[in-house]
Amino acid sequence: MATYVQLNTTAKMPLVGLGTWKSPAGQVKAAVMAAIDAGYRHFDCAYAYLNESEIGEGIQQKIKEGVVKREDLFVVSKLWCTFHEKPLVKGACQKSLAKLKLDYLDLYLIHWPFGYKIESHPYLTQEKLIKYCQSKGLAVTAYCPLGSPDRPWAKPGDPSLLDDPKIKEIAAKHDKTPAQVLLRFQIQRNVIAIPKSVTPERIVENFQVFDFELTKEEMATILTFNRNWRICEMNVSKNLKEYPFHAEY
Ligand SMILES: NC(=O)c1ccc[n+]([C@@H]2O[C@H](COP(=O)([O-])OP(=O)(O)OC[C@H]3O[C@@H](n4cnc5c(N)ncnc54)[C@H](OP(=O)(O)O)[C@@H]3O)[C@@H](O)[C@H]2O)c1
Numbered sequence: 001m002a003t004y005v006q007l008n009t010t011a012k013m014p015l016v017g018l019g020t021w022k023s024p025a026g027q028v029k030a031a032v033m034a035a036i037d038a039g040y041r042h043f044d045c046a047y048a049y050l051n052e053s054e055i056g057e058g059i060q061q062k063i064k065e066g067v068v069k070r071e072d073l074f075v076v077s078k079l080w081c082t083f084h085e086k087p088l089v090k091g092a093c094q095k096s097l098a099k100l101k102l103d104y105l106d107l108y109l110i111h112w113p114f115g116y117k118i119e120s121h122p123y124l125t126q127e128k129l130i131k132y133c134q135s136k137g138l139a140v141t142a143y144c145p146l147g148s149p150d151r152p153w154a155k156p157g158d159p160s161l162l163d164d165p166k167i168k169e170i171a172a173k174h175d176k177t178p179a180q181v182l183l184r185f186q187i188q189r190n191v192i193a194i195p196k197s198v199t200p201e202r203i204v205e206n207f208q209v210f211d212f213e214l215t216k217e218e219m220a221t222i223l224t225f226n227r228n229w230r231i232c233e234m235n236v237s238k239n240l241k242e243y244p245f246h247a248e249y
Contacts, residue, residue, distance in 0.1 A: 003210060005139045005192055011106060013074055013139060015187040016207055017042030019196030021049050022150055027198040032058030034200040036068055038207045044143075044194040046078035046111055047096050056101035075102060078111035112234065119144050120191065121161055121182060122222050123229035130191060142186045144231045145193040146179055151231055159229055166225065174212050183209045185222050 004012040018035040020028060020043065028051045032043065036058070043059070045052050059075070062068050077100065083092035093108060118133075120126045120142035133140045144151075147161035161167060162178045171181045179195065183206060186193040195206045214222070230245060237243050 001188075001210065005190060007139055008137055011074070013107070013192055014040070014042035015190075015192050016040065016183065016209060017044050017074070017076070017141075017192065017194040018203065019044050019143065019194040020051060020055060021046065021196060022152075023049070023051055023196060023198050025051055025054050029054040029058040029061075030200075031198040031203060033062055034203045035207075036062040038204045040203070040207055041068070041072055042074040042076070042192075042194070044076050044141075044196075045096070045100065046080070047083075047092060047099075048078065048080045048111060052077065052096055052099035056099055060101050070102065074106040075100065076107040076109060077105050078109045080111050084110065084113075118142065119230060119232055120186065121145055121147050121231075122164075122167065122185060122225040123147070123159055123161060123227050124231075125223050125226040127223060127226075130189070134190065139192060141192040141194060143194055145186055145195050146182055148196075148231045150196075159227070164225070166221070170214070170218050170222070174214075176212055177205060179206055180209050180212075181214070181222075184212065184214055185219065188214055188219060 004014045006012055018032065018040050023031055032055050035043075043055065045055055059073065063070060077096040079089060079092055083089060093105070097103065097105065118126060118129065118140055120130070120140075121144060130140050147159070149160065149162060161182055164178070167178045167181055171178045174181070176184075179202070183193045183195060187209060197203050197206060233245060234243070
């Protein structure tokens, strides 16, 4: 299978990218370098993650070492909510570029625009939305693909995808880990996944998802795990009329 999704612009967006939300300063530079060595070429960054400077250092070091060229990479950043007003956009983008030590981004997303609904994993499979986007030629990225176990608001008793016995069972059949099954589930339906890790072994593990295939039945079984469990609910905005997660879609 292809390892990327081709966007309307003809740009190729790698199906697996490194997530960087919550990746701490002091660890994220090494994580980026380990990811490049493991074959990652897509990095999901954002001004609001407060670590773009270190990410830039990691990228620059690998370019200096001759491991990759800038044009081999697909770097994403995001315009934080306080800069959504038109006159503020350019400066915010330039700030991210300066921190990342790049002169262009491959994708600049609006961070938390209202109408933005795509988080996905087996407990929030988003079948209808993904089908609709793909039918219109829109590429979809699944964030929190592993269920975001390090989310700051995790509570005891919350569902845990990585510990789900049925995911574990499928993983064992393929001699793979639960994380690899969760990621393969997305890329096999042409959805880009951006697992975050600062652990070198996991960074490698999360990229080893192109050498096995889930059966049609397994894909269908995983879709039945949906329970509309949303990790990033943006609770502070629940009372706004533009709040995007009330509607059925
Ligand atoms: N646009 C948005 O609004 C938005 C919102 C949420 C997330 N995102 C993006 O999506 C990325 C991914 O989402 P996320 O960070 O919330 O969660 P995630 O990728 O679903 O999960 C990350 C957690 O899983 C652990 N992990 C990673 N690989 C593992 C493995 N193979 N086995 C077991 N545990 C593993 C990580 O630990 P260690 O790091 O300690 O290894 C970390 O605790 C973010 O980092 C960010 O780039 C975007």
